[in-house]
Amino acid sequence: MNSSTQDTKSAEGQHDYSLLQAERGSSLWRDAWLRMGKNKVAIVSLIVFIITCLLCFGFAWFCKDPIQQNLANKFAAPSGEHWLGTDAMGRDLFSRILYGGQVSILVGLVATFVAVTIGVTYGAISGFYGGRIDAIMMRTVDTLLSIPFLMVVIVLQAVLSEWSTTTSKWIVENWGWNKEFTNRATNVLPLFFALGLFGWLTLARIVRAQVLSLKEREFVEAATSLGLSRLRVLFRHIIPNTLGPTVVYATLTVPGFIMYEATLSYLGLGVESPNSSWGILIKEGANYLETNPQLLILPGILFSLTLFALNFLGDGLRDALDVRASKD
Amino acid sequence: MLRFIASRLLQGLFVLFALYTITFFLAKAMPGEPFTTEKNLSEESKAYQRALYGLDKPLLHQYLIYPKNIITEGSLAVSTSKGRPVKDIISQSFKVSVILGLSALGIAICIGVPIGVISAVRRNSWVDWGTMAIAMIGICVPAFTIGPLLQIFIAANLPGIKVAGWGDPQDILLPAITLGLSTAAYLARLTRGGMLEILSQDFIRTAHAKGIPASKVITRHALRGGILPSVAFIGPAFAALISGSFIVETIFQVPGMGQHFVNAVISRDEFLLLGVALFFGFLIVIMNLAADILTGILDPRVRITGSSPK
Numbered sequence: 260m261n262s263s264t265q266d267t268k269s270a271e272g273q274h275d276y277s278l279l280q281a282e283r284g285s286s287l288w289r290d291a292w293l294r295m296g297k298n299k300v301a302i303v304s305l306i307v308f309i310i311t312c313l314l315c316f317g318f319a320w321f322c323k324d325p326i327q328q329n330l331a332n333k334f335a336a337p338s339g340e341h342w343l344g345t346d347a348m349g350r351d352l353f354s355r356i357l358y359g360g361q362v363s364i365l366v367g368l369v370a371t372f373v374a375v376t377i378g379v380t381y382g383a384i385s386g387f388y389g390g391r392i393d394a395i396m397m398r399t400v401d402t403l404l405s406i407p408f409l410m411v412v413i414v415l416q417a418v419l420s421e422w423s424t425t426t427s428k429w430i431v432e433n434w435g436w437n438k439e440f441t442n443r444a445t446n447v448l449p450l451f452f453a454l455g456l457f458g459w460l461t462l463a464r465i466v467r468a469q470v471l472s473l474k475e476r477e478f479v480e481a482a483t484s485l486g487l488s489r490l491r492v493l494f495r496h497i498i499p500n501t502l503g504p505t506v507v508y509a510t511l512t513v514p515g516f517i518m519y520e521a522t523l524s525y526l527g528l529g530v531e532s533p534n535s536s537w538g539i540l541i542k543e544g545a546n547y548l549e550t551n552p553q554l555l556i557l558p559g560i561l562f563s564l565t566l567f568a569l570n571f572l573g574d575g576l577r578d579a580l581d582v583r584a585s586k587d
Numbered sequence: 588m589l590r591f592i593a594s595r596l597l598q599g600l601f602v603l604f605a606l607y608t609i610t611f612f613l614a615k616a617m618p619g620e621p622f623t624t625e626k627n628l629s630e631e632s633k634a635y636q637r638a639l640y641g642l643d644k645p646l647l648h649q650y651l652i653y654p655k656n657i658i659t660e661g662s663l664a665v666s667t668s669k670g671r672p673v674k675d676i677i678s679q680s681f682k683v684s685v686i687l688g689l690s691a692l693g694i695a696i697c698i699g700v701p702i703g704v705i706s707a708v709r710r711n712s713w714v715d716w717g718t719m720a721i722a723m724i725g726i727c728v729p730a731f732t733i734g735p736l737l738q739i740f741i742a743a744n745l746p747g748i749k750v751a752g753w754g755d756p757q758d759i760l761l762p763a764i765t766l767g768l769s770t771a772a773y774l775a776r777l778t779r780g781g782m783l784e785i786l787s788q789d790f791i792r793t794a795h796a797k798g799i800p801a802s803k804v805i806t807r808h809a810l811r812g813g814i815l816p817s818v819a820f821i822g823p824a825f826a827a828l829i830s831g832s833f834i835v836e837t838i839f840q841v842p843g844m845g846q847h848f849v850n851a852v853i854s855r856d857e858f859l860l861l862g863v864a865l866f867f868g869f870l871i872v873i874m875n876l877a878a879d880i881l882t883g884i885l886d887p888r889v890r891i892t893g894s895s896p897k
Contacts, residue, residue, distance in 0.1 A: 405602040405875060406609065407829065407867050410848060414613040414860065417852050421618035518729060525731045526833060526849055538731075545735045545838075552739070559732040566727035 291503075294579040301575020304568040311565050315360035322354035326439070326533045334551050346554055347547060348533075356558050359535035364565070366450050366536075367517040373455025374462060374516075375509050379498060381459065382466030387474055387493050397467065404460050412453045412519065416528050419449030446534050450523065454516050462508050469501040503580040510573035514566040521562065537562040588883065595879060599872035604654075606868040607861065611650055614857040640667055640858070653861065663865075664858040668851070673862035676847060681866065683753065684843035687835070688828045690759050691767035695824070699771035700817060703778025707786060707813070708805060718775065725772030734765040734838035751840040762839040766832060770824050774817050782813035811885055818882050822875035829867055 329349035343352040385396040427445035523529030524538030544555030663673040706715040833845035851859035
């Protein structure tokens, strides 16, 4: 190597370095954020979702006990004491809606987290290693995708919920936890897993497709030739670049899971009364639709509003991150 | 094309087997046991019942004998909670489920596809915004909210339409609307997306340039490609309609298969559970195949490579 090529190299190197600096000033995420800012619907949705979360996870703790019954005061009209009135058991509707929101939103978020963790790892490994491993892993996903999701979740939920009752009893007896709190917590746990364990399939395919194109790119070659191990290349250099589609898909998965939670609870296979969730509230409300429609309509409105917000937010993110429309 | 169908059928068989395996072991893992009734049965009579249904055999034997009986005798075993052959239960209720599912799908296609086309053609106008907002309502408001509201506002006010029940032909209307609405919304969004992509392509400009009337360009040239995402969605959509029918059947008291599935889970009736699950799985495999073939007919690229274009 003569000195002139070395010169150009270092010049190129410097040039690249300055480019890197410039890119850091306006990263993919920053660009996306700026584009999102122009999308009024997405911003309003984000605000609506944040307010709902603040109400359910913050304000709810200052509200009345959602399980406290008062049969002398059922179907009460809204008043200073009960802001939205009471339900068929004389329980405060407002705090039941907020506590129900805790469960519904948590199920949506945690199940999505489980699904994303499995889906990204699975898809990345499948795409990265390729060949026979890829073929086997993707045939498995194809097979699982053709299986009626809700049916398997229903059966799995039946298996897990009995297990959660025993766990709850065991915790109360051995660790001396508050019984009500433990029940509330273990009642929801099976849902996280039942939904998360089957919700990762589409994401695995999306991530795999991303990884397939990413692994041929120069920066991966550069990282490999620098002597990084394959796993490090995968986890430090490839997976972070799949985050755009992952974030979009995850945002659109949350409302789906919230809907599944409500469906299962409505069928009596999810969260159980007296614990509250939006599905439970709508189910209970439907029984008194003719006399007290607000018991169905009020939780229904907040439920639909949250789903609205999350779906529009996902759409906005998709436009902002410039992800090609996925099939669902 | 024949090879394509054959390979898909083989894959479908594999799917059914996987579904069977998952459901079988999950059903076995379900706590509680099938013969728990109000009257407490003695241990002996329970053991007798278990032997009668072959539930006392080793797990592996049970796992293998069920598919063997399906293939050799066409038998789906006997329901432990109802005491009747699962085949009879399914053959009685499946017609109801299929009629409900298909009419919901029909309603969804008739509403969803035209809306999607219109909003794509009038992109970024108030028509587009309005219809897409309505579509979002269809996705976000759950069937168990729409259903009761339809009961209250339509069934209570229109003569001839019952709040719940199944018997007259018009009884299909409300359950099918409730069931089909969210699918219609998804179809509208998919059709819009597909049409937007096609409408921006060169051959559409060429068609316009040749002086073909706009309506003909849309229906003849654009729709064929623009509808592809929706066609691919119909298989999964049918699966979703079937799963969704659990809810709708409960609300409108429709005697379909969904209720049997939920009851089977609650009463730990594993044969009924397996039978219904496999039957649903079978329907879904068939619908997916139909969607694939339809995609092949509409999209010449698929016919050559045997896989959908990415």
